[in-house]
Amino acid sequence: MTIATGLWDDRPVPLIELDGVSHAYGERAVLRDLTLRLEEHRIGVVGGNGSGKSTLARLLNGLVLPTAGRVRIDGLDTAHEGHQVRRRVGFVFTDPDAQIVMPTVGEDVAFGLRRLPRAEADRRSREWLERFGLADLCDHPAHLLSGGQKQLLALASVLVTEPDLLVMDEPTTLLDLANARHVAHLVAELPQQVVMVTHQLHLLDGFDRVLVVDDGRIVHDGPPADSLAHYEALVG
Numbered sequence: 065m066t067i068a069t070g071l072w073d074d075r076p077v078p079l080i081e082l083d084g085v086s087h088a089y090g091e092r093a094v095l096r097d098l099t100l101r102l103e104e105h106r107i108g109v110v111g112g113n114g115s116g117k118s119t120l121a122r123l124l125n126g127l128v129l130p131t132a133g134r135v136r137i138d139g140l141d142t143a144h145e146g147h148q149v150r151r152r153v154g155f156v157f158t159d160p161d162a163q164i165v166m167p168t169v170g171e172d173v174a175f176g177l178r179r180l181p182r183a184e185a186d187r188r189s190r191e192w193l194e195r196f197g198l199a200d201l202c203d204h205p206a207h208l209l210s211g212g213q214k215q216l217l218a219l220a221s222v223l224v225t226e227p228d229l230l231v232m233d234e235p236t237t238l239l240d241l242a243n244a245r246h247v248a249h250l251v252a253e254l255p256q257q258v259v260m261v262t263h264q265l266h267l268l269d270g271f272d273r274v275l276v277v278d279d280g281r282i283v284h285d286g287p288p289a290d291s292l293a294h295y296e297a298l299v300g
């Protein structure tokens with residue numbers, strides 16, 4: 065099912081459903097019986113180190129599969145329809161080295177567009193490199209970029225594929241203040257649904273809904289001010 069909100073260029077927002085979801089790494093239970101329905105445009109996830117946020121994020125594109133329960137994106141089950149899910153869900157890792165796959169900056173951005181006609185792929189790649197201030201580095205070896213530039217490249221390489229849902233796991237940790245602001249601004253303007261895990265709470269200003277995770281459970285779920293107050297009380 066797809067919810068059309070009438071906002072944000074009328075772009076439909078995928079419905080994310082978690083139904084009795086638990087996850088364990090071996091014997092270690094990390095997420096415990098989560099049932100959630102997420103249909104807002106901007107969803108934040110906060111919580112202490114090791115509380116299960118990254119695992120929750122990775123469930124959304126099938127990178128991690130639940131050990132119990134089901135995760136569905138617009139009705140697509142991540143366990144059985146992972147390929148289709150990943151075509152709709154872009155994922156930005158904390159560590160950009162985990163997702164930079166091509167030798168040069170330009171080739172990396174174009175990688176996700178390799179099935180498009182060349183001219184169209186070139187046009188879209190150029191557009192996103194420019195938005196991220198990377199156009200002058202198009203022929204530069206990707207592995208020689210600074211940490212922050214790599215983080216921008218990783219973001220551009222995902223956004224160029226125009227996913228319906230963008231899941232971001234601490235996407236600004238390596239960025240300086242100017243670039244962190246630039247990314248926050250870009251994210252605010254995106255028509256897509258965004259789920260962002262972050263410790264940088266100001267990035268969640270203007271979000272619709274923020275989940276607070278503690279020890280594998282959602283202990284609070286509400287608008288940013290409410291949830292952040294709850295989180296602060298929790299860490300006390």
Ligand SMILES: Nc1ncnc2c1ncn2[C@@H]1O[C@H](COP(=O)(O)OP(=O)(O)OP(=O)(O)O)[C@@H](O)[C@H]1O
Nearest residue numbers: 089090092094111112113114115116117118119120
């Ligand atoms: N691949 C893995 N194998 C085994 N244990 C893991 C694995 N990934 C995460 N864990 C464990 O699962 C727990 C939750 O990890 P997760 O990365 O989801 O937490 P987090 O809330 O994102 O933490 P942080 O804020 O520190 O990034 C941690 O105790 C972690 O050590």
